[in-house]
Amino acid sequence: MRILLVEDDPMIGAAVADGLRGAGYAVDWVQDGHAGSRALAADTPYALLVLDIGLPGRDGLSLLRELRGRGGSLPVLLMTARDAVSDRVGGLDAGADDYLVKPFDLDELLARARALLRRAAGRADPVLSHGRLRLDPAAHLAWLDDAQLTLSAREFALLHALLERPGAVLSRAQLEERLYGWNESVGSNAVEVHIHHLRRKLGDGAIRNVRGVGYTLGSDQPETS
Numbered sequence: 001m002r003i004l005l006v007e008d009d010p011m012i013g014a015a016v017a018d019g020l021r022g023a024g025y026a027v028d029w030v031q032d033g034h035a036g037s038r039a040l041a042a043d044t045p046y047a048l049l050v051l052d053i054g055l056p057g058r059d060g061l062s063l064l065r066e067l068r069g070r071g072g073s074l075p076v077l078l079m080t081a082r083d084a085v086s087d088r089v090g091g092l093d094a095g096a097d098d099y100l101v102k103p104f105d106l107d108e109l110l111a112r113a114r115a116l117l118r119r120a121a122g123r124a125d126p127v128l129s130h131g132r133l134r135l136d137p138a139a140h141l142a143w144l145d146d147a148q149l150t151l152s153a154r155e156f157a158l159l160h161a162l163l164e165r166p167g168a169v170l171s172r173a174q175l176e177e178r179l180y181g182w183n184e185s186v187g188s189n190a191v192e193v194h195i196h197h198l199r200r201k202l203g204d205g206a207i208r209n210v211r212g213v214g215y216t217l218g219s220d221q222p223e224t225s
Contacts, residue, residue: 001117001160001178002026002045006036006060007052007079012102016050016079019106020113024140024157026181033058040067045177046074047120048113053080053091061094068095075116079104114138121164128163130217133202135163149201154179158194162207162217171214191215 003020007013008031017029028044030036033055040049040063049067053060064076078096080087088099097119098112114137118126128135135142135156142149142159151159161170161178170178172191179194180186187193195207195215205218 001047001157001164002028002181003048003050003113004036004039004044004046005029005050006031006033006039006055006063007050008032008055009052012052012079015106016109019110020050021181022153023110024137024153024160025113026157026177026179026184028182032056033060033063036060036063037066040072040074045174047117049074049076050109050113051076051078051096053078053082053087061091064091064094064096073120075120077109077112077116079109111138128160130163130166133159133163133206133217135160144202151201152194152197154190154194155198155201158191159198162215166217169210169214169216174214 003025005013005017005020005027007016007029013029013031017027020027028039030039034057036051036055037058051060051064060078067074067076076096078091078099079102080091081102083101091099097116100109100112114126118124126136126138132145133142137160140156142151142156157179158175161175175191176186199207208216208218210216
């Protein structure tokens with residue numbers, strides 16, 4: 001899952017970006033409002049915008065109004081040092097979905113991000129499940145039946161992407177967009193390697209290859225290998 005972070009403070013931005021990546025998200029981080037506007041105008045399929053209000057070049061509320069003005073429904077989590085009620089009301093009325101006042105705890109930001117992503121996906125249950133598979137994004141845990149799986153960060157993120165849309169076929173390009181940010185190198189067969197490792201842990205029937213299209217969860221229960 002890919003997140004756009006727009007934050008000009010280098011210490012806060014680095015901490016938030018590292019925290020989001022540690023939770024399994026791909027993160028693109030820009031540090032001014034104009035760069036944020038360009039990123040949002042691109043075709044990158046972001047799942048969430050984490051947006052600071054006080055930005056150089058162009059403030060966050062202007063960026064938010066532009067996004068909503070062109071019909072963008074991307075969930076937005078605002079961050080700001082302004083703690084007056086009028087500032088919070090102004091941000092929410094401009095189209096933000098949630099609001100964090102600095103300084104904040106990183107765990108709270110991650111919890112709010114997960115809640116916004118669940119809401120955008122139309123889910124209330126924080127645990128994703130399909131057949132014998134279950135995945136808890138908050139705890140960063142996954143199970144096959146009652147056995148806890150040992151997954152790398154990329155394997156977890158890939159399984160998360162497939163479990164969010166269990167009936168959909170996701171192309172290699174779509175999965176790469178979910179797994180890697182701008183500055184991360186992607187090997188030509190990186191997705192295939194992660195799929196291979198997941199199949200060894202879940203069983204060959206867990207992930208199905210639709211030739212020429214992409215990958216989807218198997219319709220049958222995974223078979224243990």
